[in-house]
Amino acid sequence: MSPDAFNNLFSLLIGFAVAGALTSGYQAMLRQPAGFGLLQQGVVPRSFAAVPFLMFAAPFIIMRNTLLGPRIERRRTEFVMLATVLAGTWSMMSGTVLLMVLHAVGVVA
Incomplete structure (x- = not known):
């Protein structure tokens, strides 16, 4: 495996791991799943704080919604x-x- 391919794979895995940790931590603290609805609260500080959170948590939210989608609607x-x-x-x-x-x-070196 080339160093570039290994770096890309490691970046992919780190991105999913951090996204999963963020959304699991959010759900553990607030007892509700994280979602893109955090941005629909209007112009309040919580909406602005949700942007950096969603930047890193979005891959997990997208995959969760994708995997739960066929149960709710046919995709x-x-x-x-x-x-x-x-x-x-x-x-x-x-x-x-x-x-x-x-x-x-x-x-990281």
Whole structure:
């Protein structure tokens, strides 16, 4: 495996792990699942605080909604595939940002 492929895989996994930890922590503290409805509270500080949270938690929320969708409504396979690619790309990008921050702080060599 090339170093670039390994770095991308590691970024993808770190992004999904952080997204899952954030949403699980949110649900444990507030007893309700996190979702994109956090942005629909109007112009209040909670909505502005939700933006950075959702930037890193979105891959997990997208995949949770995608996997629960067929139980609630019938979704086509193309929609599930597109949502999975979107969540994976988002996870890799947020994981890359997290790895860059860890590298800048000096935690990762």
